Amino acid sequence: MFAELARGSPELSFPQSGFMSDTTTEKTGATTSDTKGAAPAEAPAEAPVDEGRILRDRREKADRMREAGINLYAQRFDPTHSSAQVRANEASLVKPAEDTDSAETSESPEPAQIVRMAGRVILRRPMGKAGFLTFIDESGRFQAYVKRDVTDAAGFELFKKMLDVGDIVGIEGPIFVTRKGELTIQADRLTLLTKAMRPLPEKWHGLKDVEQRYRQRYVDLIANPEVRDTFRQRSAIISSLRSQLDARGYMEVETPMMQLIYGGAAARPFETHHNALDLDLYLRIAPELFLKRLTVGGFERVYEINRNFRNEGISTRHNPEFTMLELYTAYWDYTDTMTLVEELFRKTALDVLGTTEIKYQGNEVDLAEPFVRAPILDLVAAELGLGAEHGLAWGLDSLGSVIDLCIPAIEKIEAERPEAKSLADAVKAADSADEALMHLFEELAEPGIVQPTFVMDYPKSLCPLTKSSQADPAIAERFELFCCGFELANAYSELNDPDEQLARFEDQVRRGERGDAEAMKEVDHDYVTALQYGMPPASGLGIGIDRFVMLLTDSLSIRDVILFPLMRPAKGSTDRS
C-alpha cells in the first residue's frame, strides 16, 4: 500500500487545493451568493443577535475567504496515513538527513517519502515565517510544520491569516523529526478541508460542563480524548460479545420494537400510534416473548443486541432507552447459562482490556475467579444472622411467618444502623411474604455485593415467565448477576408449559387491574399459542450492555457510556445550541 505512494510524485492529487484556481473561484463565489439569495424566502437577513462577537468574526472571515475563492467545504481528500500509521512506520518514513540545507543541493541520496494526512486543528503556533499546528485524526494527535520556504503559497497564506483552531485540514509532505524530537509532517502543501464556524473549548481545560458534554457530544468527543476511548471500548465490548456468540453458534436476530402487547419485564411502556392502521402500539420493554417464539420455530440459539424502552425515572444507572443483550439457548437450564455468563464476561474483559482484573470506583474485581453462586434466602439469612437452619422459604402463605422469623433480627439491625430505619415497617406493609423477603434482600444484601455473584432462586410468585424448580415448586429457577453493587444480568430456565403460562399471565393482568402499573395489561394469547406448539426446554439471559460497559470502563454514570442520553429540552438562555 505504501509502495503506491509515489515518491515525491508531482501527481499526488490534491483535489481542492485551489486557492489560485479560477474555476474554483467562480464556482464557490457563485454558490455563496446563490445560497444567500435562496435562503427561506422572507427569512431575516441577519444572523441571530445572540451569536456573539467571535461567531460574527468567524462569519465575516468566511465571507472574505469565499470572496478570495477559497472553498470552505472541500469535496474530498485522500489521506495516505493516519497519525498512528505514521508513528508505526517512523523508521521508513523519516527523512534520512535532517539538515535542511542539503536538500537544496539536490544530492539527497533518496528523496523522502511524501505522505498525506488530514485532521482537525487543535493548536496553532505561528512564528513569523514558519509555524506549527497540531491536529487530531481518529487515531490521535500529530503536528505539522509550516514554513514559507517550503509550503505552497496558498497554504502558507491560509496558515498565517485564515486558519482557526477547529478547522479541518489536509497536509501533504515528508515526515521528519524536530530538534525537540517530535515526529512531524512538513507541510509542502496545506489545504482547508472544512471551515469551523464555532470555536473549540479551551485548549487545556477542555469541556467540563456536564450538561453541554451530554447535549453536544460531538464537542465532548473533540475536546476530551478519554471520552473517545470510552466509546471505542463500548464498541469493542459489543463487538467481542457478538463474535463470541457467533462462534458458539448463536444467530443474531431483530424482533419488533413496536408491539401490540408489551411483555417480558415488569415496567411501564412508552406508547405510540400507527396512523395508517389507526393502531395504538407500545415500544418494547423487552424482546423476550418474540425471541422465545423463535425457539419454538426451531432456532435453537438466538440473540439480539438492541434497545429497550422503559417509561421510568432517570438516574446514574437508568436511561429510558437502554441496550440489552438477550439470548436463548434450547435444551439448557439456568445453571448452564451461569457458566456461559462467566465465560462471556471473562473473554470480553480480556478482549477489550487485556486483563480480567477490573477496577470499578475503587473496588477491585477479578473476573477470572469463579463467580459466587448464592441462593437469595441464604444471603438474607446471613444478613439477619439467622444461621444455616434459617427456616426462610418462598411461597409462605402468611406474612406473619416472615415477621416471626425476621423481625427480631431486623430490630437489632435498625438499632445499629440508622439508615436501616423503617425496614420492619416495610416488611409489615408488604403485599406478600415473598415480597417482604425480596425487600429484605434488596435493602440488606444487594448493595454490599462487590465480587461477581449469581444471586439465585427467586420466588415463583414474582417471576411469571420462569420455570419452577423440581425440588421446590415455590422456587423459580432464576438468577441475577450482581457486581460492584449493581445488577448486570438476569437469567432463568424458561417456563414452557402453555397452561401454566396462561395462568401466570392472567394473574399478571389481575395485578394490573388492581393498580400495579408495571404488570401486563393484556394476556399475550399468541405467545401461549406458540407454547402450545411446543417450545424446547431453554434458558434465557439478559445482560444490560450499558451497565456492563460502565463496569469495564469504570464509569460512574450510565450517561457516560451512552452517546446521546435523553435530556430535557434546553430552554431559555441555557440553550447553547
Next chain:
RNA sequence: GGGCGCGUAGCUCAGUCGGUAGAGCACCGGCCUUUUAAGCCGUUGGUCGUGAGUUCGAGCCUCACCGCGCUCACCA
C-alpha cells in the same frame, strides 16, 4: 415527584460586607523560520440561567420558574 447543590465572557473559573463585573486561554491587531499549553506587545469581548420583589443601589438578599448534577422513590 421529594431533598441537597450548581448556573458569571466562546472555554475554565474568581467575584469580599449589597456599591454598578474580573483573570487565564480563545478572539482581533503587531513582532517572531524547529515550537510543545511556544513567546513578547497591544486591544476587544457580559441579558451574571429566566422573571418578579426588597433596596437609593442586586452577580450577591427574598420568591417563583427553567436546566443540569448528586441523592431518595421506581426500575434493569
